[in-house]
Amino acid sequence: MLxxxxxxxxxxxSHILHGVTxxxxxxxxxxxxxxxxxxxxxTMKSIMGLTPRRTGSVKFRGKELIDARTDQVARAGIAFCxxxxxxxxxxxxxxxxxxxxxxxxxxxxxxxIYELFPNLRERAGGQGSKLSGGEQQMLAIARILRTGARxxxxxxxxxxxxxxxxxQIGRMIQSIRQRGFTIVLVEQNVRFAAAVADRHFIVxxxxxxxxxxxxxxxxxxxxxxxxx
Amino acid sequence: MDxxxxxxxxLFYGQLLLGLINGAFYAMLSLGLSxxxxxxxxxxxxxxxxxxxxxxxxxxxLDTFGLGFWWSLALAPLIVGAFGILIxxxxxxxxxxxxxxxxxxLTLGLALVIEGAFRNKYGSGGLAYQxxxxxxxxxxxxxxxxxxxxxxxxxxxLVVCLLTWALIEKTRLGARLRAAxxxxxxxxxxxINVPVLVTLTYGAGVALAxxxxxxxxxxxxxxxxxxxxxxxxxxxxxxxxxxxxxxxxVLSGFGFGVIEALTKVFYPQASSTVIFLCMVAxxxxxxxxxxxxxx
Numbered sequence: 001m002l003x004x005x006x007x008x009x010x011x012x013x014s015h016i017l018h019g020v021t022x023x024x025x026x027x028x029x030x031x032x033x034x035x036x037x038x039x040x041x042x043t044m045k046s047i048m049g050l051t052p053r054r055t056g057s058v059k060f061r062g063k064e065l066i067d068a069r070t071d072q073v074a075r076a077g078i079a080f081c082x083x084x085x086x087x088x089x090x091x092x093x094x095x096x097x098x099x100x101x102x103x104x105x106x107x108x109x110x111x112x113i114y115e116l117f118p119n120l121r122e123r124a125g126g127q128g129s130k131l132s133g134g135e136q137q138m139l140a141i142a143r144i145l146r147t148g149a150r151x152x153x154x155x156x157x158x159x160x161x162x163x164x165x166x167x168q169i170g171r172m173i174q175s176i177r178q179r180g181f182t183i184v185l186v187e188q189n190v191r192f193a194a195a196v197a198d199r200h201f202i203v204x205x206x207x208x209x210x211x212x213x214x215x216x217x218x219x220x221x222x223x224x225x226x227x228x
Numbered sequence: 229m230d231x232x233x234x235x236x237x238x239l240f241y242g243q244l245l246l247g248l249i250n251g252a253f254y255a256m257l258s259l260g261l262s263x264x265x266x267x268x269x270x271x272x273x274x275x276x277x278x279x280x281x282x283x284x285x286x287x288x289x290l291d292t293f294g295l296g297f298w299w300s301l302a303l304a305p306l307i308v309g310a311f312g313i314l315i316x317x318x319x320x321x322x323x324x325x326x327x328x329x330x331x332x333x334l335t336l337g338l339a340l341v342i343e344g345a346f347r348n349k350y351g352s353g354g355l356a357y358q359x360x361x362x363x364x365x366x367x368x369x370x371x372x373x374x375x376x377x378x379x380x381x382x383x384x385x386l387v388v389c390l391l392t393w394a395l396i397e398k399t400r401l402g403a404r405l406r407a408a409x410x411x412x413x414x415x416x417x418x419x420i421n422v423p424v425l426v427t428l429t430y431g432a433g434v435a436l437a438x439x440x441x442x443x444x445x446x447x448x449x450x451x452x453x454x455x456x457x458x459x460x461x462x463x464x465x466x467x468x469x470x471x472x473x474x475x476x477x478v479l480s481g482f483g484f485g486v487i488e489a490l491t492k493v494f495y496p497q498a499s500s501t502v503i504f505l506c507m508v509a510x511x512x513x514x515x516x517x518x519x520x521x522x523x
Contacts, residue, residue: 048417074419086414088407095403100418147419 251485282441312434470517
């Protein structure tokens, strides 16, 4: 579904990605794991075209996107949920939810989204900025489920959240994968990633250095690979 | 004769009306400036010149094409708005992400060029523009004689401001505009073409200025300086209202029109400085403006 080849990215003079290469199959959940500053978030951003400069190849469903503008990448069917969640403070919850335009078929209906995230229904009229951290994360994910994008890039969806919320997000990810979404996760929480993802790419110094498929002893193998 | 603090009431009401009319122009201009600064980060010093261009467009449409006031009210914002879109596409586009100072200098230069071009062609004496037939005359409200046209200016301005407010605060398009003002890259990552949104927003802000210009043509003399005189006050009002706040711009626009007029009644010497004194006070105690959102 997604083929990333020798992806390099720069912020000004600093060369952050040095040739990231990986593939994702339709319907998979994969994680990008690595230390702070390894280039996981930059990988996501540069797939979206949000880095000032990028080279290499990003093919989505056979279509080359390396020269596409960010909105064209999104229109091709890739949605991004950033680490900082980017809930718009000047918009209500429902306005945040309806902000991303539909870009294709296969998105969830508002009703289906409210079933997954009951809190959002109650909070619909309130300001986005008044939500708790967990609710903001739910809104940030919910927002990209109704657009029809089939590949979701989730940057640290569990960061800073209480264990009970992390658990809820894990269940939600299982639920949306059953609906056929393909998901890429960036995670610091290796235990969480081991539980929800099928395959794991280890990112080090702007490159993918290893791939580990989930199976017996995944967590131990991941920890060994990450040297933690 | 009735008086208020020793001021004859008719004089008081007369000034109040004048204040509301000035306020109508302040509101329409500061609204456009505020939206443009919010999304583009451009301090649009060419706004006054585009207001003046709106007034001249009305005059030219009548003089050359025989199109009257109502036609101008519809056409001039479109024509000048299209000119604004050209300015944004050809010039402003290159300045995004740079220091605000670049936009300020470019738009100031543009204002001088546009004013110079009109002065060269039409002189600086000022041209007369007739009040439309339907709005000639006046009505006696008992406490004041209200010329129909002046009442209409306040009414039209209020309607335009409220429509703009509703468009921005209550529609999907407005939600996109507000979101892009907060975090443009993220809005683009949702598949929205932000550069087009930016262009249209600038065009719409300029169209508002042109609309104000058409309304001003029958009241003020149509001359190349008419915008330059207004724009400094309007900037003070945007700062007082709070950059990026729609309601703030409208309320401060009308409010300071009235405050300026009342100062003219009670202490005329201060009437041209009162707004700047208020600006200093607001900046000292509420740096983000009376209705400002951002810190």
